[in-house]
Amino acid sequence: MWEQVRSRAEDRLGDPIWWNDVLQLTKTVLAAVVAWVVAASVLDLSQPFLAPWSALLVVHATVYRTFAKGAQQVAATVVAVLLATAVGETLGLTTPSIAILLVVALVLGAVPWLGAEATAIATTGLVVLTTGFEDDVLLVARLLDTAIGVVVGLGVNLLVWPPLRRRTAVEAMDRIDDRIGELLTDMAGGLGDGCQDEDVAGWIDRTRDLDGDLDRAWGMVRQAQESARMNPRRQARAMRDPRDLHELLRRMEQAVAETRSLARTLGGQSAHRETWGEDFATPWLAMLDDAGRAAREADPELLRDVRRRLSGLSEDMRATERSAEWPVYGALIINLRNIVDAMDRVAEANPLGGQRLPVRLPTLLPTRLPVGLPRRTRARG
Template sequence: MRESPWERWRQRVDDRLGDPIWWNDVLQLAKTVLAAVAAWVLAASVLDLPQPFLAPWAALLVVHATVYRTFSKGMQQVAATVVAVLLATVVGEALGLSTGAIALLLVVALVLGTVPWLGAEATTIATTGLVVLTTGFDDDVMLIARLLDTAIGVAVGLLVNVIVWPPLRRHTAAKALDRVDDGIGELLTDMAGGLGEGCQDEDVDGWIDRSRDLDGDLDQAWSLVRQAEESARMNPRRSAKVMKNPREWHELLRRMEQAIAETRSLARTLGGQQAHREAWGEAFAEPWISMLGDTGRATSAADPEALLDVRRRLEVFTEELRSTERSPEWPIYGALIINLRNIIDAMDRVAAANPIGRSRVPIRLPMGRVADA
């Protein structure tokens, strides 16, 4: 029975509502808006500053994806904002609001933006300075007010990002790891299916290309794990302790790195053979292809027991071949067996860890809507 459009839409919405990464992004957006609005209200309504636009501007600059980056990158951006305010005041006092003043301000701002300590914030200095220059600069009280605006935005942004559920990116990293091990399992399963049906050279080329794609996914996973590690720095949440030194996650990434390399080596070995099953003989081809498929399915399902079972079967199979087989294809048998054994040994710990685990948010659309559709 085919799914109705409503059911497909409902499934997509449920997937999104249960995705902790999506909720993390929503929370970050809400915190950014909250910080900017709070800074504006404090500067405009509470302190009644004359032009409080720099308060929400500074708050937007400070709220970053991690607490550590809020302090490090955010402070660079705040310093750039202060420099821009002072620069606009000096240029405005000297040249007034003119074409020459704007040109000079932009040149100096872009040069200052190359200073390493400012973190290459040339655009921030230029845009902030331009706004300050064109909205008024000829009053010392205005200069102090704008510096106060900036300070308010900085303080509010820091407080909101640190106090209101400080971001911890472990779910993002875990999902990236989960995507890689799923990809490895799917590739192994497809390879087994292709061998069973009689693969062609283009099939082997496709498997090798997919292994390279997995390398790209793995690079992204490494990057996200590093970001998760950064998100734990200066993070007051209790769960941040695990991510401050995620050695286990690094080990899982290295194991998947090895599994991808072994899978590519396996594909290249297969690509060097013509008429695979016919050349090997059914005594080797049938059990080995079966174990390859089982390895892929166990990897996708994150089932360490199933992987260990395949490992035991492979050991028994190897011993039987050693005592009975005298085929000239022995070098190929050995290469394929070693590749498969190394993949299993690499992925059993990954399956046992199952990084993403049960991290879905328990929010779904009400079932009653389906009956009404």
């Protein structure tokens, strides 16, 4: 049990995506705490709650978004304070005034630039209206609170390891080519053992899961591209136009689509290996397994070897007597050839090379020794 827990913990601790999330959480908490200390202890503002609140809302996954959200947050707070003051001076603190304030604040949310801050305008205005709108000093203090939170959030996100999401995006992509390889090897093993219709359905479902993984990877690449904007780190320059990552994702999309097509072709056959004949089944299944292993291990040479062997198989089958299975042979050869052609560049790029953060936890129990060793020998071991 401990070994399983330790293995899972090491997987998580060695995952750069998880560490990015931890770093972002830490920076968010740090920004909120620093904003509170500056507003409450350094400047001694009477109601400094808006400072950590603004800092929490401002710290985002990228420096660019932090700047953009910071500007929106400042604008939203100014609008909220002015709106609450106008409503309070006109109607006072009454139930109708609260209703009018909320309606107007949410209507202002229809403005495209302030749309994401509609709730912030409403809540900030509500706080200002209910806690005091007649004191000009208090209103200025609230604006100062917000400015402190925004400035601290910007500073923390910019100066404390400004996020560059390239490693996160590439790690997500690296997991996809591993899963494509695992699926291909599982298909080769299942076909060799004699698969059933439910096996084929399971393979098709796994390609749909891969589609979801690809969508998430595209989102991470876009976030990585955004993270390079206004980022002072030297590595950010290469991520401002990540054409190489876009090409790799398109190739993996093609590989997944071809794998789904391959599975559907197999689903039309009731007895795969027996129907094909050994002259086609044995070499083709071996090539399918090798292609999956090469994709999983990022071995471009093995993928090119599979490509050459596929061409040889096609020539050999063309020289033999025609059979009723020729359309199936052609479809399977073309599908596998397209998968190999798509994945060879992915294997060449191999963005992370399977490297993970070198985190290891201590073992709780000693390694089991062979039965029959003397107790004293075990103690020394």
